[in-house]
Amino acid sequence: MQQLLKLGTLSLALLTCQLASANEFYSADRQWLLGDWNGERKQLEDQGYKFTAAIMSQAATNLAGGYNDDNTLENAGQLTLGANFDLSKIAGWENTTAGLMITKRDGNSLTLERIKDPRASTLGNTQEIYGRGKIWRLTQAWIKTGFDDNRVQFKIGRMGMSDDFNSSQCEFQNLLLCGGQLGKSIGSIWYNWPVGLWGTNIKYQFAPAWSLGLGVYEVNPDNVKTQSNSDGFNLDMDNVEGATIPVELAWKPKLAAFNSLPGEYKVGALYSTAEAKDIRSGEMQDGKYSFWLNAQQQLTQHGADPKRGLYISFNGVVNDKATTFVESTQQLALWYKGPFDSRPNDSIGFGLANYVVNDRATDKQIATNEGRGYYSYDAIASDYVPIQRDELNVELNYTYQWSPAVMLRPNLQYIYQPTGVKEVEDAWVAGLSMKVNF
Structure with a gap:
């Protein structure tokens, strides 16, 4: 499995293959690397069955610093x-779909190996794509149905x-620049891909451009x-500590x-009913909350192609200061x-993102070090808290x-004040993302 996910061999094969004709393995208009199965794949989709398989690989090397x-x-x-x-085609259930997804992660993180102080x-x-363990996961197994003309x-x-709340575009390799932000700062109660959990949601489109979830x-x-x-693949609910309840208005x-x-x-x-520990005192609180704003806008259009042009997005999160280590992200x-x-299908991206550590957590770190006799940064002491x-x-x-x-996706990253x-x-980090749809 680890060899399958290695970047080098497959990347080299892709880069050295030149200008294949339309029906060949690496042709520029090939929808799937393994093809259409002699037309059977398209036929299955027309009947309501859509299958996907993909490998994502992200390599990174440290150029300087860290x-x-x-x-x-x-x-x-x-x-x-x-x-x-598509269960409307398969079983006649109008406006009903079901999804199933299994994932496996592997490999290592440059941030953990070189960039961050390991004590922080x-x-x-x-x-x-690094994180949440090098294991197989049942990431999705859901059913969705629509009522009132699917509103x-x-x-x-x-x-x-x-998947349904605080979602955002992912045009980058850097974690905080990719997708929803809540899982990056309150990961103990908000689970992003590849983690799956039991949940339910309802969304109501009460006007052509407005919906509430x-x-x-x-x-x-x-x-x-x-x-x-x-x-x-653990599906039991034996150790449930509470519920996270998000609400979102979209325009x-x-x-x-x-x-x-x-x-x-x-x-x-959102509000979480699970008990949460106070950052400074360590006392248990009844719950915690967060707020967010996601905004994405197409600014220009290139010619008659509605997909080409300049896009901008902003994502901001503000977390409960009493219980959250990361107070906000932007x-x-x-x-x-x-x-x-x-x-026409390529893109150029530039992004910046910031973590703001709760000053109550910073004050506790300072007090902990002073209690141990440290009044300045100690690069070697194992009990020093950065x-x-x-x-x-x-x-x-x-x-x-x-x-x-x-x-x-080749990329260049700069990390100011790591962790x-x-x-x-x-x-300074050089990276290369690669995705192959089979």
């Missing part, structure tokens, strides 16, 4: 196997929370265990100020789809869409 500047290359990989069923709590990551949609089963998801530490593959306008180009704006809040990203007429503040992540990338089946520790030298 806690340990000894150069190395680390690679993280993810295998995804999925199926989607992890904040960002140069490879967003009301009800979903129940095993799923990730950012409400969800209820279990808070169960068993869902993030990583000791064995059985942990990834999808076409504003005249942006030449009627599409946008999406979301505000949301993300701003720009990407241009179709920068060249000869490469003082953490803000961490800024920046990424510039180019997405090379070889075909619908193959994507390559918020000012004594650790700012880091």
Whole structure:
């Protein structure tokens, strides 16, 4: 499995294959790397059965800086196997679909190996697909049905929370620049991909551009265990500690100020009923809360192609200061789809994102060190607690869409104050993401 997810061999094969004709293995218009199964794949989709298989690989090497500047290359990989069923075609259940997804992660993180002080709590990551264990997981197993001309949609089963709330685009390799932000700062109660958990949600489109969503998801530490593959398929609710309840208002306008180009704006809040520990005192609180804002807008359109042009997004999260180590996160990203007429499916991306560590947590770290006799940074003492503040992540990338089946994304990242520790030298990282759809 680990060899399968290695970047080098497959990347080299892809890069050395030149200008294949339309029906060959690496042709530029090939939808799936393994083809259409002599037409059977398209026929199955027409009947309501859609199958997916993909490998994502993210490599990163440290160019300069970080806690340990000894150069190395680390690679993280993810295998995804999925199926989607249109039950209106299969069983005659109108406006009803079901999803099944299994994932396997492997590899190592450059951030853990070189960038961060190992004594400090992890904040960002140069490879967003690293984390939640090197195990097989049942990531999705849900059913969704619509009512009232599909204006009301009800979903129940095993799923990730950012599948339906606090979701965002992922045009980057850096963790905080990719997808929903809540799982990066309140991971004990908000579970993103690849973790699946029991939950349900309902969404109501009460106007053409407006919708309101409400969800209820279990808070169960068993869902993030990583000791064995059985942990990834544990479906019991024996150790549920409470529920996370998100609500989100979404607006999808076409504003005249942006030449009627599409946008999406979301505000949301959550409350968790699970007990949470006070950051400073250690006392247990009845629950915790968070608020968020997601905004994405297409700013320009290139010619007559509605997909080409400049896009911008902003994501912000504010967490409960009493109980959360990361008080807030902010993300701003720009990407241009179709920068060249000869490469209409490529894109150029630039983003920056910031973690803000709760000053109550910083004060506790300072007090802990002073109690142990440390009044300045000690690079070697094992019981010294690094003082953490803000961490800024920046990424510039180019997405090379070889075909619908193959994507390559070289990128350059800059990490200011890794894990918020000012004594650790700012880091420069070169990365390469690759995705292959089979």
